[in-house]
Amino acid sequence: MGELVLTTYDWAPPPPRGYVRDLRIRWALEEAGLPYRVASTPFRERGPDHLAHQPFGQAPWLTDGDLSIFESGAILLHLGELSPVLLPTAPAARSETIEWLFAALNSVEMATQPWVLFKFSNDTDPANPNWKRCDDFVKLRLDRLEPVLAQREHLAADAFTIADLMMADVLRIVDRFDGLSAHPATKAYVDRAVERPAFQKAYADQMAHFAAADGKA
Incomplete structure (x- = not known):
């Protein structure tokens, strides 16, 4: 396993906050106790670097070392392979x-x-x-x-x-x-x-992430 980096938008309008799908990944990482950091991609500009990771211009994506994964279901499956807490081995x-x-x-x-x-x-x-x-x-x-x-x-x-x-x-x-x-x-x-508790932390972290960017949006 390489360094796990979760990339989400740098800002989101209030109505979808708490439901942007990086929350699913934050939640899974917290449940499994896997170390990770969060990075941002511009909400208002979906540039070439964004599209190289997520061809539909959405978020999130996860990088695990040199591996880049998009779609929340695929990311959860990948994290499940890293932790039996998330995906049983039987x-x-x-x-x-x-x-x-x-x-x-x-x-x-x-x-x-x-x-x-x-x-x-x-x-x-x-x-x-x-x-x-x-x-x-x-x-x-x-x-x-x-x-x-x-x-x-x-x-x-x-x-x-x-x-x-x-x-x-x-x-x-x-x-x-x-x-x-x-x-x-x-x-x-x-x-x-x-x-x-893992959901509560993931939710609070996402809300704080978007709120911190309100003055810059």
Whole structure:
């Protein structure tokens, strides 16, 4: 393992603060107790150096020595390889963790992301068929997830892993808009996750990072 450097934006507008995806990586690093430092890339200018690490001009990315990794799911998998705290080594538990990690991204976040955009834009008129389809899709996904979380504390391996970290982070922003109120087991699952000391530190560090740049933005 080389030096771990997490690169995120130097600033972000207030509404998405606390939800920028470097938080997922900060959280994982804190859970695993891995040493790392945070670097910044300009929010307002996505230049060649940025695009060399993240071709879509987004954040975060992680460098591990000479290795550069983008996409939060890929970064979490990489960190899981560095720490059994994040990714079990037993084959069955490892497989279950990875499948739920991908489920959080592909089955849940794929549905919730458009829903969140509607919410942020206050475009949730019940008469809008596009909003209704989006809202119904999210509710269907939550309806499928609810009985799973009603039966277990963690998604895989009987322990908190990158699968829980990803799923809880995907669901946090739904909870921000009270979207979990009809799914008590899912709501309780998210509440337990955000009470973890590693999340609390990651969240506070991200908020402080962006707040420190307010006068420069």
